Amino acid sequence: MAYERLDEALKTLNRRQLLELDTCARCALCTDLCPVYAESKNPLHAPGVRSSRILSLVNKRLSLWARLLGPRPLPEGELEELVESTYHCTLCGRCMETCPFGLETHELWLNVRSLLNLLNQTPPRIKMLGEMLEENGNPYGLDADMRLDWADYTGLEEAPVKDRAEVAYFVGCTTAFKAVNQEIAYSIASLLNELNVDWTLLGEEEWCCGSPYLLAGDREGAREAAERNVEALKARGVKTVITGCAGCFRVMRWEYPKLLGGPLPFRVIHAVEYFSEHITSGDLKPEPLDARVAYHDPCELGRLGGVIEEPRIILKALTTNPVELPENGLEGRCCGGGGLLQAVDDELRLSIVDARLRQASELGVEILTSACPSCKLTLSDGVRERSYNLEVLDLMELLARQMGL
Template sequence: MSSGSFYKNLIDETLICGRCGNCRSDCPVYQEIGWESAAPRAKISMARELFARQGDAKISAEYAKRITQCTMCGACTRACAARIDLQSLWKDLRTKLVTAGKAPEAYNAMIGNLKTRKNISNFANTTRLDWAEDLDELPDYLDQEQGAEIVYFVGCVSSFFPRAAQVPVAMVQLLEKAEVSFTTLGPEEWCCGFPMLAAGHGDEIAEFARHNVEKVRSLGAKTLVTGCASCYHVWSHVYPEILGESLGFRLVHATEMLSELINEGKLVPNELNKTVTYHDPCDLGRNSGVIHAPRAIINSIPGVKFIEMATYGEESTCCGGGGNLQGADQGLAESIAQKRIKEAAATRASIVVSACQQCEQMLEKAARTEKLPLQVMDVSELLLMAIDG
């Protein structure tokens, strides 16, 4: 549920919608498909017809497809004149899909991995630190060091997908240069649970929340830093609600931590003569309000020319990688990403940076597909590049 939400339940919320259409023009899925049935207001109208008027009627295959054709980017929630928390509504609709046995097979496979391996990949959770093999030297303190001041929550994408592994590698090098005391949860890090929420299995996230929070508390850390935008959103918005209490330690996104270290003089970037643009991850910018920190990092690098895209901040266009859309309609997800990368190319920047590993993978693939001379990287990678000269 979004912060400050007045959400009650699926049926009551569908009755509030006045079909004004404010949500339609901001929806990246509608912009690609173009059919009214793909617009948020149409999905709500159909939900009202099925569940408020007819009870739990059968969900057609076409409507099931429309429900999953959503990145859960939050643009519709931001645009809603009636202040409906549409992200919560989409989660409830996906729960209906699960109950009706209409969830995509890719969702079922992913949930199976989460239940058995505690991560979204096909790899055993004991391999969560394999990305660290790309470091010049593997520090012993990375694996659950007691008494470390900071716990770095790496996330599933960075832990198990080769391209994204360069993000934690960069983060470790930056934290070492800043001489801060940190560790990770190693193989005891479980998925944050966001994929469960997006797949309609929100009731099963509690086990993951309790495990992760208890592991951080057991190490005595004062701060948790997450490199993934969705992990940050879940830790900050979902976990406290599930636990019914505060986390008991400070929570920051990696960009906030790095910005602080620059301000404290612990990280000093050298000149880097590059033109850079920035893509706001939906779960970090629009849905969590972390907009200034990544820009502060970019602007702290001497020589960098920073140019905003046509849409940015809370109005930033989605990359297509959220909401488990790839598992439901990969072609649609890639089309949305291609539109966003063209927006980046219009700035004439040579580097596109973001602060979400999923966004970076989507944009990098889109740049290759569109044959655009754009380098895609994480903010941490850009900062390390500047510091190392």
């Protein structure tokens, strides 16, 4: 262990975060609501225990006593336990929303991942993602020229890549490359065509939004991705960027200004925000379904993104029988698809999604919708794995379907 590097990495924790660690360590008020702990029952995965592990490193190396009496070495396994704790987290932010002291744990856990990245302690499978991102601009290791293949596979007639447009549709890697999600892209494109919007795709110039970089603790990689995408969008004179991916949305709307050090020259909105306006104004009139349909709040869109009402406006227009799941909105229960957990412990991810699917199933939900390709992927995996009798769709897919598109 190179202690100089450890000390430098620990110094990246900011003032508020040190204060938060002191407040959080060994408290258990949020533990029961942590989706990872709820399934694993491993105290190491509890947020308060994670904080106490980080605090222990800080106190051993950087406290006043460490400065006066000399820093203490780390006992064997201490750093490995912190890695396990840090990556057994979906970064859903439930602990943050539950904490009576309002600790911004989501940002704290991201910073701990950066710290572990600096120490070269990122788990191997997540490091591999980084290599694929470097090479191909997406975390799936697929060639950039395959970014528009979804349009062919889904039979979309008009998928414009223009030099200039008012609106850009930022598809996102998980939507463009994962077969289960390609209908989401088709639906959003079809709805934009239906509304005669002057819109464009970025095509091969679209790059990963930067979210996986942040989740892997590589802030510099995320900044470079942000710069690249913003340049491509600026060059087209885009005024509004629409995305159907909750991860892309959160990173572009809330992280890009921080990464790039200033406001963006365009607004970033999620597709549910855009199309809910058109439903309210009467531009879109979907045929309501007679089925029990529920909406699962993606963490990055609801709790971490601030978009809670708009998907419900769409849901009410799509069904005569909307169902509200327990643990919704700001208190939404994570499906398990976040934080790159799949790369570290896929069994645990499937246990987490099973808990959510059980809630939906007990309410007799026939169609479970969401507004995030990672949620759709995870919910679909869960349905297939445990044979639930419900259909998983993105809200945009259902909207397009009920519009006859």
